[in-house]
Structure formats: C-alpha cells, structure tokens
Amino acid sequence: MIPALEAAFGFIALAGAVSAALIRDSYGKLISLGILVAGTLPFIVDRGYIDVAVTAALIAPIATIFVLMAVRREEA
Amino acid sequence: MIALYIVAAIAVFAAIRAIVEKNTGRKLPYANVLSFAVSGALVLLLDHPLSLVAAAAYFVGSTLESNAIASTYSGGVKR
Numbered sequence: 001m002i003p004a005l006e007a008a009f010g011f012i013a014l015a016g017a018v019s020a021a022l023i024r025d026s027y028g029k030l031i032s033l034g035i036l037v038a039g040t041l042p043f044i045v046d047r048g049y050i051d052v053a054v055t056a057a058l059i060a061p062i063a064t065i066f067v068l069m070a071v072r073r074e075e076a
Numbered sequence: 077m078i079a080l081y082i083v084a085a086i087a088v089f090a091a092i093r094a095i096v097e098k099n100t101g102r103k104l105p106y107a108n109v110l111s112f113a114v115s116g117a118l119v120l121l122l123d124h125p126l127s128l129v130a131a132a133a134y135f136v137g138s139t140l141e142s143n144a145i146a147s148t149y150s151g152g153v154k155r
Contacts, residue, residue, distance in 0.1 A: 001121070008084040009117075012091045012110075019095045027100045027149050031107050034141055035091050038114045041134060045118050050126045053118070057134035061141035068148045 013039025087113035111138030
C-alpha cells in the first residue's frame with residue numbers, strides 16, 4: 001500500500017481502539033468498535049485476503065447486534 | 077490514484093469527527109460516512125474482481141450496524 005494511505009488507515013484503526021478503551025457511554029463504545037473494524041479492513045484487502053475481508057465484514061455487524069441486545073437489557 | 081487519496085482523507089475526517097463528537101446522535105452520521113468512504117477505498121485498493129464483493133459485503137454490513145445502533149439508541153421498536 002502507499003505509505004500515506006497506510007498512515008491514514010492505521011490512524012483510523014488506532015483512534016478507534018483508543019476511543020473504544022476510553023469512552024464511557026456504551027453506544028459510543030460500539031461506534032468506536034465500528035471505527036476500529038473500518039480501519040483494519042483495508043489492510044486485510046491490500047494483502048489479497050479478500051475472503052477473510054468478506055467474512056470479517058459480515059461477522060462484525062452481527063457481533064455488534066448481539067452486544068446491542070445486552071445494552072438494551074442493561075438499560076431497561 | 078487521486079480518488080484513493082480523496083476517499084482516505086474523507087475517512088480520516090469522518091473518523092475524527094465521529095470520535096470527538098460528544099452527542100451520540102451526532103456521532104452516527106459520521107460513522108456512516110466513514111463506512112461509505114472505507115467501502116470506496118476497498119474497491120480502489122486492489123485490482124481484483126472479488127474486491128467488489130468484499131466492498132459490497134462491507135457496505136451492507138456497516139450500514140446494518142449503523143442502523144441497528146441508531147434504532148436501539150432511539151428507543152427500538154415499540155411493541
């Protein structure tokens with residue numbers, strides 16, 4: 001990958017990880033996890049592991065939906 | 077090549093705005109913009125026919141994720 005793009009997507013992934021660790025609000029934490037996945041997926045595609053990328057892109061939202069069930073139960 | 081830089085710049089801007097924003101309702105549109113920009117970058121990164129499939133899968137998945145979070149945040153389906 002071009003170094004500038006590596007820096008950009010690496011920054012997105014690191015920022016998502018740090019904010020997922022620091023943010024207290026549970027919805028904000030889930031959005032930060034989405035940012036983390038968005039930052040890591042271009043690296044997987046760039047190496048040519050497209051099947052891994054498809055699997056990760058389909059499993060990540062399912063995991064988020066499962067965590068959302070727990071968030072709703074905690075609120076109610 | 078210039079399209080890839082533009083898309084990456086949009087992705088970085090949207091990620092920063094989504095993280096810095098305090099209000100959760102204002103975070104969600106920027107998370108959506110980030111996912112659109114990343115799916116555009118995925119299809120431009122690798123010159124392979126299956127990268128279109130990967131970008132389409134990420135587009136569908138991230139839209140589903142953002143809408144699930146938004147729907148739960150706004151109170152969910154009333155029964």
